[in-house]
């Protein structure tokens with residue numbers, strides 16, 4: 001039997017990068033997957049021909065859209081067993097350059113969007129008395145990396161993950177957070193313009209390479225699976241050892 005047979009897995013940011021890899025891996029492991037993203041064209045292009053992937057256009061900052069998307073998933077697929085709050089945006093602007101609008105947008109999508117996802121999934125999970133949530137934070141929430149507004153938004157993901165793990169364990173719900181380092185996805189595409197920066201990052205990474213989407217997807221699948229049934233409130237750093245130095 002495959003690890004996620006009979007499970008419904010809801011993934012935000014499922015049209016690109018790490019989220020795309022997760023959708024693929026969960027579907028290969030037997031799950032019924034809901035790939036949610038604000039980019040409907042990319043969703044259709046990537047998942048239009050997959051029988052076990054349902055696509056849903058979702059802006060994670062909208063309470064109403066979350067309610068509709070979750071209800072559609074439960075009505076059509078029966079439950080929400082796993083939620084992966086993966087959708088996110090980044091910025092290269094530092095504290096001195098960022099505008100108030102930039103700050104609010106980062107907080108809204110990365111922090112508030114993660115909160116909303118948990119709020120809606122927990123309604124169904126509490127009733128089912130089981131469920132697993134994995135939130136994607138960032139190593140920049142743990143160390144000073146000079147990208148403060150992004151770090152702050154990911155710091156809130158760290159804090160609400162811990163708080164939810166403490167509050168909802170009694171309902172059989174596990175909540176864990178992942179802290180990726182630099183992973184090669186469309187989000188970090190600008191690195192292609194500077195081989196010097198890439199070389200410097202690799203030199204500072206004990207495992208001597210940048211991360212790949214599957215490095216994150218493998219860990220997300222593990223944390224959300226029954227193999228991790230006693231793991232909740234965990235913080236898993238996946239950065240090739242960068243922040244261990």
Ligand SMILES: NC(=O)c1ccc[n+]([C@@H]2O[C@H](COP(=O)([O-])OP(=O)(O)OC[C@H]3O[C@@H](n4cnc5c(N)ncnc54)[C@H](O)[C@@H]3O)[C@@H](O)[C@H]2O)c1
Pocket residue numbers: 012013014015016017018019036037038039058059060061086087088089090109113136137138139179180181182183184185186187188
């Ligand atoms: N790539 C990295 O180096 C890295 C490092 C640490 C953390 N992360 C985090 O990992 C997650 C995935 O990043 P990625 O590298 O795969 O990026 P990506 O840009 O390839 O994918 C992000 C996806 O999120 C979607 N999205 C953006 N705003 C949205 C919204 N309001 N509602 C719904 N969907 C929205 C985008 O359309 C896109 O499909 C993000 O939360 C990111 O902050 C990435």
